[in-house]
Amino acid sequence: MSAQSAIVGIGQTRVGQIPDRSALQLQSEATQAVLADAGLGIGDIDGIIATPARVEYWQAPCGVVANHLGIRPRFMATVDLAGASGAAMIHQAVMAIESGQCETVLCVTGQNLLSNGSRAKAVKSMAESGSAHPQFEVPYGPLVPSLYALVAQRHMYEYGTTADQMAQVAVTMRHHASLNPLAHKRDVITIGDVTGSRMIASPLHLLDCAIVSDGAGAAIVTTAARAKDLKHPPVHLLGAGYGVRHGPIGEHMKLTETGAIDSGRTAFGQAGLRPADVDVAQLYDCFTITVIVELEDLGFCAKGEGGAFVEGGRIGLGGALPVTTHGGLLSAGHPGIGGGFFHVIEAVRQLRGEAENRQVQDAEIALVHGNGGVISVHCTLILGGPSAA
């Protein structure tokens, strides 16, 4: 991919419990933050990419959000790849700009998933909202974690992956979140805390599961020419890929392999890079097992070796491959469809050298991976800092 465009702004709300804020209010707050970060005004925005909300129904969400923010776009799109939306929004903004359709795109997503209703309501609605097949799965009473638990159980059976190895992912995410002032859960935890937490859907314990949060995030993508005059060093998209190999998890014939194999291969191919070139990987972490499978499918280790890979500090700050350095969905926060957008924001921070006490030394290449559905829909981005263009 050429570097004719660049991410020039990132912004977000605090993530956690933010009562009395609607989805549009949270997105407005993130938009104010991203405009300030980029040094642009709302009048500079001529394209918008939004997502649906899950907490309320919006007809043509990109239109609803554009109208609320006062944008008169030359390009607009609603992107819904569930958890992979955050990554996909950035790629689609780049395509809109590089095709000449518009110059400066606002990507914004987020909602009040926690405060909109009780946690029990969120759990029930997620269980019935399409993660599980309405006829062939929902009647059997699968909780969303149980759908990923099927992957975890099979991974343990085929490759000897252990509960402690999965717990290591949660422990690492919490450590990263403890260094992130915008994160939801910041108290450090141990492997024993994870494996000793309540069993939700075996083999996944409570702390193997993402949290539920309120929050919103935004980014601005513009032309490389325009980026030269702006405040921050530009971050470029070097490659992007998509993948889907199954729909509902029950019919998936190979539970330990996913469309991340395809999305990763395409993204690395476009970028002309290999996994060993990646300095920091912002992997989607809705459950601990998700990170282990992604590490394998994206080629950071061989199939079956993901459990061993996450041990020994390898995925932590200072490790060979720091993963999801803001603390991810497991600890920094998960407002639903926008959850994966914070992975993009953190990748940009790392490439700008602005991640403060979470900074990965000399980070020049970042991978962002989003996963939606039940580990079914995938989007991988490879981003490069100013020197990578």
Add this chain to the structure above:
Amino acid sequence: MTQIAPDRPVPVPDALTAPYWEAARAHRFALPRCEECGRFHFYPRSLCPYCYSPRLAWTQASGRGTVYSFSVIHRAPSPAFAADVPYIVATVALEEGPHLMTNVVNCAPDNVRIGMPVTVDFLDLGDEALPVFKPVLVES
């Protein structure tokens, strides 16, 4: 899963899936099979996922398979399942090839294993019946 909660979700058949649920109501287990290439598939498709033929026929299946993966649910997704915890959600690899989600019944949660041979049974749910699977060997 003996007492069925009144608010337990019941499958709502549609034009594509009606024959599956109709068979289940008669406690028969049927799968779509391609008359062109001979392969079974599931969940139902409009076209054979292997050869793209529209010539599909609902065919009596063995009802036999093995547990491909499972999870023991300790936290119910809704009050309708609260009385059932802990219960087993599993995916079964059917003898005919396809995989599907189900409950493993007549099996203590501690005893379910990947690879365990299972056979179909039916759980009556109001007007519908749900295919579930039980271990082939009765537990001692």
